[in-house]
Amino acid sequence: MNRLPPPNRLRPARRTSFARRDSNLALLGALFAGVVIAFALLMLLLQRVNPDLGTRMRGATADALSPLISVAMAPVEGVRRLGTLIGDHMDVVDKNRELQTELKAAQRRAAETERLASELDRMEALLALRRPERRLVASAVASAVSAEAGQRQAILSAGLSDGVKPRMPVIASGGLAGRVTDVGQGASRMMLLTDADSRIPVKVLRTGWTGLAVGTGGTLLDFQFDIASGSDKIRVGDRLVTSGDGGLFPPGIPVAVIIDAEANPPRARPLANPTGLGTVMIEAPWLPPPSFVAVPPAAPEADKVVAPAAAAPAATAANGSAAATGAQSRPAAPPQAATATPPAQPR
Structure with missing residues (x-):
């Protein structure tokens, strides 16, 4: 190895550039x-x-x-x-x-x-939409709308404990929403207007024609009606309201509006949105079904025993009426001279 030479004591060692700069x-x-x-x-x-x-x-x-x-x-x-x-x-x-x-x-x-x-x-x-002549049963919230195989149903947050019973109308903010079908203790199920089994008696507000709003299982309704006048016809925008027929739904509740008058039958859109009903009213049926009272049958009458003395006048009267009937049907016979009966001789 190369070693650095030892510094000379007479001459100091050379400084580096950094030291000189400092x-x-x-x-x-x-x-x-x-x-x-x-x-x-x-x-x-x-x-x-x-x-x-x-x-x-x-x-x-x-x-x-x-x-x-x-x-x-x-x-x-x-x-x-x-x-x-x-x-x-x-x-x-x-x-x-x-x-x-x-x-x-x-x-x-x-x-x-x-x-x-x-x-x-x-x-x-x-x-x-509330009317004082209609009885309000309960208010509820409609949720969990189901749609399968033509069925359109929803769940209501009111049941038997609130007085809800089957067949009660359900009214939303837009109009009629359907009716109650099944009832539980705290909840119930309703059938929507668009259900395939739904039939609502309605009438055209403009003309007064009556018919049925039939559910199609989709989002629209079919309006089935009999034409009452040949000079008028269904128009787009005609409003359908309940007619009150059948006594279940109160009359005058908005149901739908005609959107296709050329279809057969005409198509209508429900005024109550089935997918966003929100708070609804459950009312009692407009006319409750009649309650038939069971009447016990009448007791049979006992046969009466007729006495012979009383039976003779009855038989004579019957024969007289029969003879009169026969005399009216036959020509009258000529009168005969009366013969006197000799008195009986005493023995």
Whole structure:
């Protein structure tokens, strides 16, 4: 291995470039500090000896050093401005987050307000269909609408404990929704208008024609009716209301509106949306079914025993009526002379 030669004691070891640079910088710094101190002392001396000259020298010195001070302060000013910009950006970010949070809260409140307004409109429309002559049984919420094999049903949040019974009409905010079919203790099932087995007696509000709104198992109804006038016909927009026939549904409840008058039979759209019934009213049947009272059969009458004396006049009267009937059917016989019967001789 090559070894470095030992340093000579008479001549110091050679310094590296980094050491020389550090020493040069230290020397320049000391020289600059000395110049500044000397200049400051000179300015103080001039201020004491000749104040006017000292003032002019300070002004000239400030004018001469101002560009240098500006250049020297430029990085500091840039750092300060950068810090200010970063702080402002962070403030803007925080403010933006706060505004976004407030915006989301406002959107939620607006959606809730819109939902409540819609619910209020539906409740007002539902109350507008209420009539004092009809008996309200319960109010419920319709949910869990099912559609399978032509059946359209929904579940109501009211049952036997609320007084609900089968065959009761169900009225929504748009109009008639259907009728109750099955009842449980706390819930019940209803058949919607669009069920394939649904038949609603209705009439055309404009013409008074009566017919049936028949469920199709889909979303529309068929209006089956007999044409009552050859000069008029069903039009698009005609409203169908319950006629009251059959006594189950009250008359005058909106049911549907005609949307296709050219079809055979005409097609109608239910006014109560089957998929969004919401709060509904369950009413008693308009005319409850008659209740037949069982009457016990009459007791058979006992045969009467007729006495012979009483039977003779009855037989004579019967024979007389029969003879009169026969005499009316035969020609009258000529009158005969009456013969006297001789009295019986005494023995």
